[in-house]
Amino acid sequence: MSGNEENEDPAPRRSGRGHTQRVVDTCGNVVYEEADGRTASKTTSPPILAKPQLTQRRDWHNKSLGDFSSADGDRIVDRWGGRSALSWAASGILAKGEKALIDEQGQEVVLEMTKFGSYGPKLTQVPFHEGMLPAWDYFAQGIHQASRCESLKITNFHLPQSPWLGETLLPALATHNSGYDFDENLTALSLTNCSLPDSGLKSLAKYLQKNKTLRRLTLSRNVIESVATVRALAKAIKSNPSLLHVSLAHCNLGGGSHKALKAILAACKGCASLDIGHHSFDAEAVSQIVQWLGQDIALTSFSLVGAHIDKDNKKILESSLVANETITKLSLRSNGLRLPGFRSIKKTNQSLSRLTTLDLSENSLPTTGVRALAKFLTKSNTSLTTLVLSGNNLTSKGCALLLPAVKEVTSLVTLDLSKNWLNDKVSPAVINLLDGNETLRTLDLSGNNSLKAHYGGYRRWWQRGPIPEKRDGGKALIVKNALFDTTSLNSIANSNHTCAVRFTGQKGDVHDETIRKINELKNEGQKIRLKVVLALADVNKSLFDPGSFSNLPLELMPRLLHLIQLELGVNGCGKVLGWKAGRKDRSKREWDRDTYDYTDIPDPTLSQIYQVITAWQSLPLLFVNGAGELPKKKKVVKETKSKKKKARKRRRFGDEDDVDDEPYIPTGARKTPKWVYDQDAGRSIRIPPPVY
Secondary structure, three states: OOHHHOOOOOOOOOOOOOOEEEEEOOOOOEEEEEEOOEEOOOOOOOOOOOOOOOOOHHHHHOOOHHHOEOOOHHHHEEEEOOEEEEOHHHHHHHHHHHHHHHOOOOOEEEEEOOOOOOOOOOOOOEOEOHHHHHHHHHHHHHHHHOOOOOEEEEEOEOOOOOOHHHHHHHHHHHOOOOOOOHHHOOOEEEEEOOOOOHHHHHHHHHHHHHOOOOOEEEOOOOOOOOHHHHHHHHHHHHHOOOOOEEEEEOOOHHHHOHHHHHHHHHHHHHOOEEEEEOOOOOHHHHHHHHHHHOOOOOOOEEEEEOOOOOHHHHHHHHHHHHHOOOOOEEEEEOOOOEOOOOOOOHHHHHHHOOOOEEEOOOOEOOHHHHHHHHHHHHHOOOOOOEEEOOOOOOEHHHHHHHHHHHHHOOOOOEEEOOOOEOEHHHHHHHHHHHOOOOOOOEEEOOOOOEOOOEEOOOOOOOOOOOOOOOEEOHHHHHHHHHHOOOOOHHHHHOOOOOOEEEOOOOOOOOOHHHHHHHHOOOOHHHHHHHHHHHHHHHHOHHHOOHHHHOOOOHHHHHHHHHHHHEEEEEOOEEEEEOOOOOOOOOEEEEEEOOOOEEEEEEOHHHHHHHHHHHOOOOHHHHHOOOOOOOOOOOOOOOOOOOOOOOOOOOOOOOOOOOOOOOOOOOOOOOOOOEEEEEOOOOEEEEEOOOOO
């Protein structure tokens, strides 16, 4: 994540001339020295490393298990026949991770692994092995030699053992903190799920104390057991005035120590956003956090993740949110809440109405909570732009009560209802939400596997009897009635073209992914044209009626002819002309069940164009003034100075200076000797080739 995304953050002031600043790494080496506003040459420079060779997947699989380090433990091990070895899934992500380390990076360095394979135990991190150390050193060298590095993001990689972080990576990052232009410095640092060692965290705390340009720090999903290390981080955060966004989500912070938590909260009092929480936090720790929210702090965004909130802390949280006047983005994820969790009183509604983002995912939202939330949305004059209710066990009945209230919130742009218990009965409420809604841009219904595309239309191999009739499911009804109504050309134009709806599960032939990508486009006219092309080419070919274009204005005829020739590519990405682009024979072949052979179907593009032109009443207007004459173009003769070439000397065969001449041999003449049997001599005689 680049630091340029937070435009509202003030840049720290730099001192004027006469100021001298030095950055020293953990070994005492001067990395750079800035004097009089100019950056001096680096006093030390590491040796240039060659690009390391990639290790094959089978080589990782055959290495000793004792040399690997991973937060996944035994999940990276496969055992069979009394033998243990590194799993093929772990060896695969090791090979991908090593390749990602040596790839070239830009000014926003991103090293992230999110896909770990679909077979075997679920892995969460790329393990570390000593064989990967050359790749890690090469990665740090690339950061050191880069002209600018605005952000560094490492996610789900086990970093090398100490002291690599303090002696290699942080000194490389320190070279990007001395630029005179603030925008060229490192502004965002993210080390998520990297298994940071205690010594590395202390080195990071020293780096933060000397850094004056970092705006965003993310250390999520790391184990920080030492209380002294947590205090050192808190001291570094407090001493860095430019640091505005801190994320310590899913960090245990000294094993849930109250003193360590108090130090972190005191250090983040002047920050703009804070993400914190861990399942090891007890009721007293949570009480300490929610009470801190009611104090005089500068937070505008707060997230509490994983910590359980009981009834007593729920009341304290409610009163703290009423007292707080700065928070506009609130996230309470996986807190064991029975939503909405707050009393529907006037003060609470007024305090929550200032929120622009509300994330209540991974809790519980029963029908009673849905009614209270719907009442809050309709009567609080809220300005919400993002509402996340993912993983809340929301049923179709509850969703039918919630969506009418959501439609009244005209400021809402994003609605996340993924991973709930929604089925086909929710389709009428979703269709009503999308009908005439021009403000909602994103609706996430993924993870609701009971929301089907079709029923019937096929028969299993063990089933007998007639094939069941094909019926539309909830997904198909939402697409056909709200996003892509193909009953007529006017209905296509009147469909919803602003909301990108995401589905998962059964695919079918509803074109939901194609419609989502079309609705994500910016040009409204382009969206309608692409949907019309998709309907004419694949969904409802009966819509093509040349008579409907008879009264088309003359100026729109070229666009119509171009539209008829278009056909969508894969999932709406790209377009081709006719059946296949680039083919000389633009015809389509279909299998004929009667003749058991392929039959050629000619390209319908030309026939469709002919039908449109012949049915067009304005066609004679093109020839009112006759065929006309093309203007004669005058030939422009460019004056060029001709250079006289030297006369080439004519050479003859046999000249002394003719070194390239070869003997003349007529076409078809024999060039090799031949052998002829001589009966008189009783043997074969060699006859050489003729000489011309």
